[in-house]
Amino acid sequence: MARHVTAAARALYADVVLTFGNVLFAVSLFVVWGILTLIGVIVDQGQSPDQYVQTYAPPIARAVLRLNLDNVYHSPWYVGIIGLILLSLAVCTFKRVIPARLPPLRPVKVERIPLHGLFETDGGERSVRERVAAFFAARGWRLRRRTFDGAEWSFADKYDWARRGVLVAHAGFVIIAAGTTLYWARGFSGELAVADGATSQVARTGAVIRLDDFAYRIAPTQTKSGMVYQPIDYVSHVTVSGRDGIARKMTVRVNHPIDVDGTLYYQASYGFGMRFRLERNGVSSSALAGRTLLEGDSFDVPGTGRSVLYERFVPTVDRTSGMPTADPRVNDPAAVVAVTQSGVPLGEVMLPLRGALDLGDGWRLIAQRYVLYSGFEYRHDPGVPLVGIGAFVLLAGLVISFYFLPARLYVRVDDLGSGRCRVGIAATTVKGYDVFESEFSRLMVALKACTS
Amino acid sequence: MNLPWDELLLAVALAAYTLGALALTVYFFSRDESFRKFGEPLAIVGCAAQFAQLAVRFETTHVWPLLNLYGSLSLFSAMSVAIFIGFAVRYRLWFAGGFVLALAAIFLAYGVTWYEGTMPPVPSLQSYWAKIHVPIVVSSYAAFLVAFVFSCIYLLKYYAQRARSAATARWLESLPALPQLDVIVYRAVAIGLPLISVGIITGAMWAHEAWGAYWQWDPKETAALFSWIVYLGYMHLHTRNAWRGLRTSWVSVIGFLSIIFCYLGVNIWISGLHSYKV
Numbered sequence: 001m002a003r004h005v006t007a008a009a010r011a012l013y014a015d016v017v018l019t020f021g022n023v024l025f026a027v028s029l030f031v032v033w034g035i036l037t038l039i040g041v042i043v044d045q046g047q048s049p050d051q052y053v054q055t056y057a058p059p060i061a062r063a064v065l066r067l068n069l070d071n072v073y074h075s076p077w078y079v080g081i082i083g084l085i086l087l088s089l090a091v092c093t094f095k096r097v098i099p100a101r102l103p104p105l106r107p108v109k110v111e112r113i114p115l116h117g118l119f120e121t122d123g124g125e126r127s128v129r130e131r132v133a134a135f136f137a138a139r140g141w142r143l144r145r146r147t148f149d150g151a152e153w154s155f156a157d158k159y160d161w162a163r164r165g166v167l168v169a170h171a172g173f174v175i176i177a178a179g180t181t182l183y184w185a186r187g188f189s190g191e192l193a194v195a196d197g198a199t200s201q202v203a204r205t206g207a208v209i210r211l212d213d214f215a216y217r218i219a220p221t222q223t224k225s226g227m228v229y230q231p232i233d234y235v236s237h238v239t240v241s242g243r244d245g246i247a248r249k250m251t252v253r254v255n256h257p258i259d260v261d262g263t264l265y266y267q268a269s270y271g272f273g274m275r276f277r278l279e280r281n282g283v284s285s286s287a288l289a290g291r292t293l294l295e296g297d298s299f300d301v302p303g304t305g306r307s308v309l310y311e312r313f314v315p316t317v318d319r320t321s322g323m324p325t326a327d328p329r330v331n332d333p334a335a336v337v338a339v340t341q342s343g344v345p346l347g348e349v350m351l352p353l354r355g356a357l358d359l360g361d362g363w364r365l366i367a368q369r370y371v372l373y374s375g376f377e378y379r380h381d382p383g384v385p386l387v388g389i390g391a392f393v394l395l396a397g398l399v400i401s402f403y404f405l406p407a408r409l410y411v412r413v414d415d416l417g418s419g420r421c422r423v424g425i426a427a428t429t430v431k432g433y434d435v436f437e438s439e440f441s442r443l444m445v446a447l448k449a450c451t452s
Numbered sequence: 453m454n455l456p457w458d459e460l461l462l463a464v465a466l467a468a469y470t471l472g473a474l475a476l477t478v479y480f481f482s483r484d485e486s487f488r489k490f491g492e493p494l495a496i497v498g499c500a501a502q503f504a505q506l507a508v509r510f511e512t513t514h515v516w517p518l519l520n521l522y523g524s525l526s527l528f529s530a531m532s533v534a535i536f537i538g539f540a541v542r543y544r545l546w547f548a549g550g551f552v553l554a555l556a557a558i559f560l561a562y563g564v565t566w567y568e569g570t571m572p573p574v575p576s577l578q579s580y581w582a583k584i585h586v587p588i589v590v591s592s593y594a595a596f597l598v599a600f601v602f603s604c605i606y607l608l609k610y611y612a613q614r615a616r617s618a619a620t621a622r623w624l625e626s627l628p629a630l631p632q633l634d635v636i637v638y639r640a641v642a643i644g645l646p647l648i649s650v651g652i653i654t655g656a657m658w659a660h661e662a663w664g665a666y667w668q669w670d671p672k673e674t675a676a677l678f679s680w681i682v683y684l685g686y687m688h689l690h691t692r693n694a695w696r697g698l699r700t701s702w703v704s705v706i707g708f709l710s711i712i713f714c715y716l717g718v719n720i721w722i723s724g725l726h727s728y729k730v
Contacts, residue, residue, distance in 0.1 A: 031685065034685070037674050219572050223568040230572055266663065384660065384666070395653065434632065434696075
């Protein structure tokens with residue numbers, strides 16, 4: 001019984017090795033990987049289910065949601081296919097790439113190899129052999145001699161070390177995968193918004209960030225299509241306390257993150273918070289006292305069942321039309337607020353700065369002032385060095401594989417008698433014969449000239 | 453802003469590419485050497501004019517000229533022609549120049565339609581990586597364009613040979629043998645694939661600096677990954693005798709279509725972190 005199970009396991013292992021070691025199987029996995037990747041490009045990722053229902057026909061929307069195509073890159077399919085590719089890569093590496101790395105020296109039938117040449121020349125066997133050896137040595141070929149069944153063969157190799165190119169590229173891919181896994185296992189990331197003058201603590205790291213000042217610069221630029229308000233700088237001046245508790249003044253800009261205890265903080269966004277005053281019959285309510293609402297925040301009007309959502313900030317309102325303009329610079333600002341009654345929308349209002357909105361039952365909402373806030377992203381990724389090394393190794397492997405062509409020449413010199421010899425040379429490369437054809441022709445012409 | 457030199461050099465490049473394309477296309481079909489001798493310098497002049505134009509734009513505006521679709525398409529067509537010239541000189545392949553120059557002219561003219569004037573770069577583009585990542589990626593696209601052209605010629609010859617038409621038999625003989633065409637496609641892909649790999653890696657390094665993650669699954673990143681996978685498939689298939697030639701040529705054609713989708717489709721139709729059109 002045990003022997004039977006062992007035989008079955010061996011057969012299964014052999015099947016797996018055969019399948020996963022097949023290049024065409026690897027390419028099939030690439031096809032599936034490519035299709036899944038393309039789906040992620042075409043289907044907007046990470047949207048709400050309603051969004052897909054609105055965008056696509058019902059059967060497609062259902063398929064997108066049920067098959068996790070709304071978050072395809074983190075779906076079991078995607079992770080699974082990467083896993084299969086890594087398995088295929090490992091099997092190919094150990095079963096194909098490493099054994100083929102240094103092919104054994106053995107005689108061949110010269111005429112049967114498509115890339116071969118035969119010519120006769122004057123001279124004794126030893127002399128011709130020496131001239132052939134000197135020819136290849138002068139051109140950087142590594143020559144080795146072996147005798148098989150009494151016949152002496154010469155084997156000339158060039159770029160032998162480059163046979164490891166594919167192995168190096170595969171190793172790079174594995175190192176990248178390891179670096180990525182390290183982030184999944186040990187890394188973290190998040191976002192935080194800090195209003196001008198406010199302080200915020202990052203729970204994961206304990207770092208305390210105070211936003212001393214945030215500024216942005218917009219350059220109005222006249223283009224052929226009209227005026228474009230091009231953002232040219234976002235800068236946050238912050239005071240940061242890390243693990244050591246020492247407060248340091250730092251500047252965060254796009255492309256210039258700061259490093260606090262191994263966690264990087266990035267300038268990600270900015271926005272306008274609003275200070276509202278809620279009053280009833282002219283008396284201020286404590287409901288919003290000292291609170292800055294960020295875009296998307298809401299609050300309840302006490303005892304009314306009404307909610308007010310601060311939707312967005314409008315930096316400049318056109319005074320003549322009363323509509324928002326495209327100018328992102330703050331000139332005549334307003335806040336767009338939406339009011340709901342027990343969840344039912346009542347309407348949306350653009351409330352100018354210092355303007356008031358009547359909420360009914362004696363309640364009024366007044367837009368008091370705006371406060372700039374800066375949006376930061378933070379990320380701790382211990383896998384970055386590994387991914388970097390992996391990328392470098394992968395690249396080195398690709399360069400070695402593509403730009404150095406390992407070739408082997410099988411050289412045999414036969415004594416024909418009467419002071420003449422026949423030289424037979426066959427060539428093989430790791431990339432077939434066509435790619436080496438012209439070089440082989442040149443080599444043969446030069447060798448004939450050299451030995452004659 | 454008035455840029456007379458910029459516009460003049462652009463006009464020279466477009467005119468040279470158009471005339472060169474016509475001359476070398478006639479050469480492709482007729483093998484009349486006088487057309488080759490006419491087309492060769494036009495390709496070189498057009499390419500030189502384009503690089504000069506990019507340099508003049510940078511010198512005049514002090515804005516790295518590759519940060520919008522117009523600038524990157526300019527470099528794309530210039531690099532396509534430059535890589536082709538390298539191949540043509542090294543392997544005597546001027547017969548294919550008509551197609552490369554025609555595509556270069558089309559992409560350059562299309563790029564001009566996106567030109568909106570000089571604008572200061574947005575904060576995320578204000579990085580030294582723009583001078584490294586963009587030229588490398590665009591050069592990889594250019595190498596794939598050259599591979600695409602030779603793949604098409606391979607397929608043209610293959611299917612024409614199969615049709616066994618007496619009228620085309622002699623003309624087909626004037627083209628390189630199919631295995632040689634396959635080797636040319638392979639050599640062009642062997643330039644493009646390492647370049648796009650470096651492009652993706654440098655892009656990841658830039659993203660790590662600008663956005664806080666080296667990989668965000670942005671449509672542009674994933675479209676580039678898709679193209680990389682296609683060409684990786686090409687390289688793996690090319691190791692198999694049975695797949696080398698016809699099938700790998702088709703993969704190269706699909707690969708270039710994926711590049712066009714990645715380059716133009718994603719920039720224009722799909723919004724994401726890389727939506728830098730103008």
